[in-house]
Amino acid sequence: MNLREKYNIPANAVITIAGTVGVGKSTMTNALSQSLNFRTSYEKVDTNPYLDKFYDDFEKWSFHLQIYFLAERFKEQKRIFEYGGGFIQDRSIYEDTGIFAKMHYDKGTMSPTDYETYTNLFDAMVMTPYFPHPDLLVYLEGPIDDVIGRIQERGREMEQQTPHTYWQEMHGRYEDWINNFNACPVLRIDINDYDLMKNPDQVEDVVARIGYMLEQTSHLRK
Numbered sequence: 001m002n003l004r005e006k007y008n009i010p011a012n013a014v015i016t017i018a019g020t021v022g023v024g025k026s027t028m029t030n031a032l033s034q035s036l037n038f039r040t041s042y043e044k045v046d047t048n049p050y051l052d053k054f055y056d057d058f059e060k061w062s063f064h065l066q067i068y069f070l071a072e073r074f075k076e077q078k079r080i081f082e083y084g085g086g087f088i089q090d091r092s093i094y095e096d097t098g099i100f101a102k103m104h105y106d107k108g109t110m111s112p113t114d115y116e117t118y119t120n121l122f123d124a125m126v127m128t129p130y131f132p133h134p135d136l137l138v139y140l141e142g143p144i145d146d147v148i149g150r151i152q153e154r155g156r157e158m159e160q161q162t163p164h165t166y167w168q169e170m171h172g173r174y175e176d177w178i179n180n181f182n183a184c185p186v187l188r189i190d191i192n193d194y195d196l197m198k199n200p201d202q203v204e205d206v207v208a209r210i211g212y213m214l215e216q217t218s219h220l221r222k
């Protein structure tokens with residue numbers, strides 16, 4: 001019996017992994033998709049035509065980048081729907097508006113007009129009864145120093161050169177955001193409770209918790 005069957009996880013479940021930059025979403029996405037035999041939906045960083053420019057000049061590029069991410073995530077959402085689920089998604093669409101766009105607007109690096117245009121578009125596309133929400137959002141959290149350590153270790157130059165205050169601000173915002181998030185059920189995971197790099201077998205604990213959480217919230221899907 002595979003782990004998906006062992007922990008009663010429906011074959012059509014859609015599980016999204018959320019959390020701040022560098023916290024370990026892609027690593028978790030990869031581990032879960034392998035153990036559940038699910039498809040993946042990754043954020044494509046290397047082919048993003050705006051990301052480098054954005055880190056170089058937030059003010060100039062934040063609107064372009066948000067529109068790009070929104071289009072990419074919406075296409076992915078469609079793909080997940082067309083396959084009928086069975087996906088692990090690396091980052092949720094909710095973080096684009098709830099964390100990134102809002103933070104840049106609040107900090108003055110996205111203009112009020114651009115922010116309004118973006119949020120209008122986001123709400124029209126996503127906040128409708130037709131938009132399928134994930135069955136579960138797995139939220140990865142951990143101390144800011146660990147997160148910054150991982151960003152440095154991963155080695156994306158644009159992120160390494162970004163001041164630590166940017167990541168600290170984001171980290172604080174994530175805590176507030178998740179405490180108020182209610183679009184779908186949430187499973188919170190402390191990154192120091194697992195080390196999937198050193199002990200890949202620990203993914204079974206995560207799968208067990210996901211199975212339990214999906215069972216507890218199954219009435220929401222019927």
Ligand SMILES: Nc1ncnc2c1ncn2[C@@H]1O[C@H](COP(=O)(O)OP(=O)(O)O)[C@@H](O)[C@H]1O
Nearest residue numbers: 021022023024025026027150153154195196197
């Ligand atoms: N459990 C872990 N322990 C130690 N390092 C980790 C762990 N999970 C991820 N990492 C490392 O942290 C960095 C960021 O991980 P990644 O999965 O790319 O994060 P995200 O997708 O959230 O930005 C990578 O260098 C990765 O190898």
Ligand SMILES: Nc1ncnc2c1ncn2[C@H]1C[C@H](O)[C@@H](COP(=O)(O)O)O1
Nearest residue numbers: 020021022043045065066069096100159
């Ligand atoms: N919506 C976004 N706005 C700005 N920057 C974003 C957004 N979504 C992702 N990013 C950035 C943050 C990182 O530099 C890369 C990839 O994120 P990661 O958390 O490492 O998967 O894209």
